[in-house]
Amino acid sequence: MADFTLKTGADGVAIITWDCSGKSMNVLSFKALAELDACIDQVLADAGIKGAVITSGKDSFAGGMDLNILASLRDAVEGEPARGIFDGVMRMHAILRKIELAGMDFKTKKGGKPIAATMTGTGLGIGYELPLACHRIFVADNPKARIGLPEIMVGLFPGAGGTTRLMRKLGAMAAAPYLLEGKTLEPAKAKAAGLVDEVVAADELLDAARAWVLAATDADLVKPWDARGYKMPGGAPYTAAGFPTFMGAAVMVNANTKGVYPAAKALLAAAYEGALVSFDEALKIEARWFTKVVLDPTSGAMIRSLFINKGALEKGAVRPEDIPDQRVKKLGVLGAGMMGAGIALVSAMAGIEVVLIDSSDEAAERGKAYTAGYMDKGIARGKATTEKKVSTLARITATADYAALTGCDLVIEAVFEDPGVKAEATAKAEAVLGDDAIFATNTSTLPITDLAKASTRPGQFIGIHFFSPVEKMALVEIIKGHETGPRAVAKALDFVRQIRKTPIVVNDARFFYANRCIIPYLNEGIRMVGEGVAPWLVDNAAQLLGFPVGPLQLVDETSIELGVKIAKATRAAMGEAYADAPVDEVIFWMADEGRMGRKAGAGFYAYDDKGKRLGFWPGLADKFPHAEPQPELGEVQNRLMMAQVLEAVRALEAGVLTDIREGDVAAILGWGFAPWSGGPFSWLDRIGAAQAVTICDRLEAAHGARFKAPALLRDMAAKGEIFYARFAPAAAA
Secondary structure (H helix, E strand, O other): OEEEEEOOOOEEEEEEEEOOOOOOEEEOOOOHHHHHHHHHHHHHHHOOOOEEEEEOOOOOEOOEEEHHHHHHHHHOOOHHHHHHHHHHHHHHHHHHHHHOOOOEEEEOOEEOOOOEEEEEOOOEOOHHHHHHOOOEEEEEEEOOOOEOOHHHHHHOOOOOOHHHHHHHHOOHHHHHHHOOOOOOOHHHHHHHHHEEEEEEEEHHHHHHHHHHHHHHHHHHHOOOOHOOOOOOOOOOOOOOHHHHHHHHHHHHHHHHHHOOOOOHHHHHHHHHHHOOOOEEEEEEEHHHHHHHHHHHHHHHHHHHHHHHHHHHOOOOOOOOOOOOOHHHEEEEEOOOOOHHHHHHHHHHHOOOOEEEOOOOOOHHHHHHHHHHHHHHHHHHOOOOOOOHHHHHHHHHEEEOHHHHHHOOEEEEEEEOOHHHHHHHHHHHHOOOOOOOOOEEEOOOOOOOOHHHHHOOOOOHHEEEEHHHOOOOOOEEEEOOOOOOOOHHHHHHHHHHOHHHHHEEEOOOOOOOOOOHHHHHHHHHHHHHHOOOOOOOHHHHHHHHHOOOOOOHHHHHHHHHHHHHHHHHHHHHHHHHHHOHHHHHHHHHHHHHHOEEHHHEEEOEEEEOOOEEEEEOOOOOHHHHOOOOOOOOOHHHHHHHHHHHHHHHHHHHOOOOOOHHHHHHHHHHHHHHHOOHHOHHHHHHHHEEEEEEEHHHHHHHHHOOHOOOOOOHHHHHHHOOOOOOHHHOOOOOO
16 A cells, blocks of 8 residues: 555645555655655646645654665665665655745746645654645644654754754754754644644644645745745854854754764754755755764664664563563552652553552652652643643552552562562562462562562562653663563563553563663772772763763762662672672762762762752862872773673673663663663674773773673674674564
8 A cells, every 4th residue: 555645625635645554653665755756746747736735644644764764775776875875865855845846936936836734743753854845834733742853862863854944944043952952842832933833723734734725825835945035044154143053053062962973963064064055955965964874883773772672672572472461450559669659650640540558648648749749840841731630640549558459460569678678568469469460579689589489479470670760761671580470571561561661671680680780880980989080080981982971970869878788788698709899998988978979969079059060079089089190081981881881791691681682772771871882782793892802801901800801702702793693683683
């Protein structure tokens, strides 16, 4: 079936409907683009057609371009991947430009046929770039819809004219949030920002567009940038008004990206250079820069991890087969602290009935109040309604009575991180649960198999590790104990999908996968402070690698008190094998000084009364004087990077991690591992196993056995292998 079909009404208005067969949302392919081209040719050639409306046959307009076709473009011209990509992009530009000019005489700007777009809902990427080429954009009044150009989030930038058109439509300053940050808006705000023209009721959408097409004049069809005397809003680069704007944009890009995201720099270059030439020349410049970005390994890694692999995991790529639907109907949450309250919040918002248990009714109600507070903030920002708040709160029953768990098909325990406390909660819950109920523990460090000993049905016992704050963090780590059965895994995965988060499934081991990797990162930063490395060198080195925050700032955010507790528990469990005494020397001293992190207003950083960082605490240098000379930046970065990456490899080697797609996606979503790299395994593939081993050998000689290259990595280096060839499913390679 065709993705684009055309039907002309008695009024002479052609309705071009975009409806991808078998897909929940329209996604553009080059086959579909050719169909659209044919429809536009028919509109322009048929004298009986007065104009056209491009609409969608779905509740949304379009989710974007099928990113998988970028690979096919690379191979379209043998031996010339750049030529294949550039030619493909220019084909898109030609079709969208044909819509924009609509058959008019370019000199007189007369004789064209009006073409409107009706966005039935969300329009992202090409789903907004196509309407941008039309003469009028009508959007259904749907607060849940999102409109914008989020390509920068997956290592690309809008390359089908979106960069050039939005720059000319809004000017550099106003366009920056949508181009450089990937900001998306609901319809009413999109209209206020100038992204779309009209917002109307969904049932009036097509009629409004038809009426406009029939009433449109020649002047209505001329885009500002095609009109005589056009001047860019806010000024072109070499004007008194425009120069500081473009300079400021360059500063902002480098401040935000630290120079490690090529798409942002390429977008800025395309916008700047394009503003100096004609519109059609600007489209060519945009296509050249887009081609460069597509060929950069950064974009490929980000697309694979943040689009293809993330999407596959969210759709159940690792779900056990032959297990029927396990979506949760009634959820029990044990513990109404910050974690339990957050789990109750996201579950109730997803439409799930929740029983929130704590030691007293008052404590449980405080946990429920977290949802009320969250909804109040949403109402104040226009993102929620009073009715939504009332219905969400109505789904949460706050109580101290475990009998209220009767009928729950999933219970998540989120009590204090103590095996005894967790065992008591497990026993109380199982005493009232049905035989088919699944019991999950939310723990960040305690082995699931050990905790399952408190259960009378270990096959139905599983770990579901949320990250804090629950409502903001996208990743959920599901941990199988030694006896966990497949139905428990399916239940956990289906629940995570219900609450719209991204799951990974790992096997049981201390710290599981995410904490196994992130704790060495934090420890390496702390260890360097103890060695006399300047703390600003440590955190800046991390940010220059593309990490959102450095290890010392992250320790402050998660609390030094928590770090001390984890260190003591780990040392007790590992005995003589424990190797982080130099780290303990620093954080135990910090704790003794009362510097427990940001919440305490004192940590590695100093803070003002409102919690704003004021710089590193001077007392650090008094206790741990800065060494002379300081290490090279690259040495610090290698230590921070390898501390994490080697643990990811060891987790794979030990069978804790069974799918490298999960390892990459979890690293980015769970602790912000350099998103530009695509994750630890993508980064290793980028530099090559041999280079990684060389770095490890040098670090091991200088800093100890924690940097010893795993046998797996040495084997891959010897064979010249890469992880995505050796371990990834064929679809992800």
